[in-house]
Amino acid sequence: xxxxxxxxxxxxxxxxxxxxxxxxxxxxxxxxxxxxxxxxxxxxxxxxxxxxxxxxxxxxxxxxxxxxxxxxxxxxxxxxxxxxxxxxxxxxxxxxxxxxxxxxxxxxxxxxxxxxxxxxxxxxxxxxxxxxxxxxxxxxxxxxxxxxxxxxxxxxxxxxxxxxxxxxxxxxxxxxxxxxxxxxxxxxxxxxxxxxxxxxxxxxxxxxxxxxxxxxxxxxxxxxxxxxxxxxxxxxxxxxxxxxxxxxxxxxxxxxxxxxxxxxxxxxxxxxxxxxxxxxxxxxxxxxxxxxxxxxxxxxxxxxxxxxxxxxxxxxxxxxxxxxxxxxxxxxxxxxxxxxxxxxxxxxxxxxxxxxxxxxxxxxxxxxxxxxxxxxxxxxxxxxxxxxxxxxxxxxxxxxxxxxxxxxxxxxxxxxxxxxxxxxxxxxxxxxxxxxxxxxxxxx
Numbered sequence: 001x002x003x004x005x006x007x008x009x010x011x012x013x014x015x016x017x018x019x020x021x022x023x024x025x026x027x028x029x030x031x032x033x034x035x036x037x038x039x040x041x042x043x044x045x046x047x048x049x050x051x052x053x054x055x056x057x058x059x060x061x062x063x064x065x066x067x068x069x070x071x072x073x074x075x076x077x078x079x080x081x082x083x084x085x086x087x088x089x090x091x092x093x094x095x096x097x098x099x100x101x102x103x104x105x106x107x108x109x110x111x112x113x114x115x116x117x118x119x120x121x122x123x124x125x126x127x128x129x130x131x132x133x134x135x136x137x138x139x140x141x142x143x144x145x146x147x148x149x150x151x152x153x154x155x156x157x158x159x160x161x162x163x164x165x166x167x168x169x170x171x172x173x174x175x176x177x178x179x180x181x182x183x184x185x186x187x188x189x190x191x192x193x194x195x196x197x198x199x200x201x202x203x204x205x206x207x208x209x210x211x212x213x214x215x216x217x218x219x220x221x222x223x224x225x226x227x228x229x230x231x232x233x234x235x236x237x238x239x240x241x242x243x244x245x246x247x248x249x250x251x252x253x254x255x256x257x258x259x260x261x262x263x264x265x266x267x268x269x270x271x272x273x274x275x276x277x278x279x280x281x282x283x284x285x286x287x288x289x290x291x292x293x294x295x296x297x298x299x300x301x302x303x304x305x306x307x308x309x310x311x312x313x314x315x316x317x318x319x320x321x322x323x324x325x326x327x328x329x330x331x332x333x334x335x336x337x338x339x340x341x342x343x344x345x346x347x348x349x350x351x352x353x354x355x356x357x358x359x360x361x362x363x364x365x366x367x368x369x370x371x372x373x374x375x376x377x378x379x380x381x382x383x384x385x386x387x388x389x390x391x392x393x394x395x396x397x398x399x400x401x402x403x404x405x406x407x408x409x410x411x412x413x414x415x416x417x418x419x420x421x422x423x424x425x426x427x428x429x430x431x432x433x434x435x436x437x438x439x440x441x442x443x444x
Contacts, residue, residue: 232374381400
């Protein structure tokens with residue numbers, strides 16, 4: 001066996017071609033040997049295999065080489081690719097370098113009378129993130145596309161998440177939780193500002209007080225923060241603190257409404273807290289009852305109204321304190337005299353206002369909640385329950401799901417955080433309305 005040892009083989013003419021052996025010859029690369037490619041490798045491997053040229057092609061026209069794949073960057077304008085003359089088993093491939101083919105396309109042109117998919121005509125590549133591979137089969141079909149990926153496997157500028165009931169409004173997705181669940185971020189956005197979500201967290205409203213002149217239940221605490229990238233009209237309480245999410249799971253707690261004050265005088269039960277990430281909204285305070293004398297309203301997100309008479313105090317709102325305030329105070333019960341024999345309870349506090357005090361034989365209305373458009377529809381939440389009266393002068397609940405006073409008191413509306421209405425006389429109060437959690441973010 002002859003052996004030749006040289007350091008370099010070059011063609012006789014500058015930029016010429018060197019041919020190794022003749023058709024049918026075999027060249028063996030021994031075990032342990034390494035071939036290093038510092039240029040473009042084409043035509044190696046089996047039929048249809050591709051070696052990728054990592055020198056990115058930009059605007060203009062060029063002719064592809066068989067066995068080579070090209071990354072095409074159309075940021076600066078369109079690119080036209082002329083295919084090589086077809087030969088059975090030849091292959092070429094192209095990939096969208098910058099994800100811009102949808103706005104600035106690539107044109108693939110066949111050589112002479114060659115065909116692409118059976119037709120002698122140019123082919124546009126105009127899908128974002130597209131990559132294709134053509135293999136030349138024969139004169140009938142010519143170049144056939146054997147691989148067409150239209151998935152853009154690159155970091156998304158937007159986050160992707162699951163959980164709750166999902167709706168859309170413009171370019172935003174909205175996840176609404178009316179019960180416990182999990183907000184799961186599967187993909188965080190590459191653009192950091194799109195990971196800041198808008199949210200509304202409303203706790204369960206307090207139940208209305210029982211017996212004569214029961215106080216109205218306080219509204220569930222209301223907390224909201226609007227991300228700058230999600231355009232909607234927020235409530236006046238916007239600004240509870242930005243939450244930036246990552247690719248993880250966030251357990252969601254939706255507070256139940258407080259129990260109704262039973263006949264015989266007990267106060268209504270307080271609502272339960274609602275929680276998303278670092279944000280906790282406190283349940284509304286229960287309305288005071290009057291088993292034999294007036295009963296103070298219970299403190300909470302918004303305070304419950306006092307029951308009975310003797311000018312007893314309503315419960316404190318914004319308990320525990322946060323900024324902006326998550327709720328307001330409940331109303332006091334009626335004074336002892338004028339007339340002395342009539343019990344009248346204060347209304348429950350609301351997220352938007354404190355409740356007025358009861359007067360004479362009249363309970364006071366539930367205080368108003370606040371309105372936000374976070375779901376895509378303007379909706380009021382966290383209204384207080386109306387105060388009851390032994391004289392049976394019915395008082396309405398506050399806008400935002402508060403229940404009116406009555407025999408028995410009306411329950412707060414489900415998934416609004418509304419307080420339950422206080423009882424007039426002999427019957428029980430109304431139960432508080434359950435809370436709700438809403439998360440909104442930009443998805444396109």
